[in-house]
Every structure is written in C-alpha cells, then in structure tokens.
Amino acid sequence: MKIKNHIILFLILLAVWLLLNSSFEIHILIVGVVVSLIITLVFCRNCNVFSEIKLTPKAFFYAIIYVFVFSGALIKSNFDVARRVVTP
Known part of the structure; x- marks a missing residue:
C-alpha cells in the first residue's frame, strides 16, 4: 500500500x-x-x-450528479457576470 x-x-x-x-x-x-x-x-x-476514499457505485452516482449541478451553477453565474458587464 x-x-x-x-x-x-x-x-x-x-x-x-x-x-x-x-x-x-x-x-x-x-x-x-x-x-x-x-x-x-x-x-x-x-x-x-x-x-x-472508497470508490463505490453510490459515490460515482453522486459525482455525476455533482458535475451536472456544478455545470448549471457555473452557466448561471456566467450569465450573471455577462449581464452585469453589459448593463451599466
């Protein structure tokens, strides 16, 4: 080990x-x-x-969910920053 x-x-x-x-x-x-x-x-x-760290099917499932939740939050924050830059 x-x-x-x-x-x-x-x-x-x-x-x-x-x-x-x-x-x-x-x-x-x-x-x-x-x-x-x-x-x-x-x-x-x-x-x-x-x-x-134990790699289990449950951990893999939650990792996939995390990627989707994080991606959604990242996209929303990018639009928020773009809106703040464009509007005075």
Whole structure:
C-alpha cells in the first residue's frame, strides 16, 4: 500500500508539472520526473494519498450528479457576470 501511495503522488506531481509547463519536450519531461521523484521521496514518508476514499457505485452516482449541478451553477453565474458587464 505504501508504494501505491508513492506512485499516485509521483504521477499527480508529474501531471501538475506538465500542465504548468504546457510542453512535452524531453528535457522538461526529465526535469519534471526528477523533481517529482525528489518531492515524493522527501515528503511522502508516511503519506496516505487517497487511502480514505472508497470508490463505490453510490459515490460515482453522486459525482455525476455533482458535475451536472456544478455545470448549471457555473452557466448561471456566467450569465450573471455577462449581464452585469453589459448593463451599466
């Protein structure tokens, strides 16, 4: 279980690194792997990434509902901001 947490943290850090750099050049990828590996080894002595999250059908169902509710609220807020910008 401990190695699984290290791998998950490493992959998350590497994904964030690649998103922030927005480039997949080999030297950026190598630096990202090295930095992610160092951070994982230094700061993840006894980390429990996602150890308390249980993926159940109920959780999946609520996640889908959340996406729709959030999308509706986001669209309404965008229209509200557009209305405030257009009207003086």
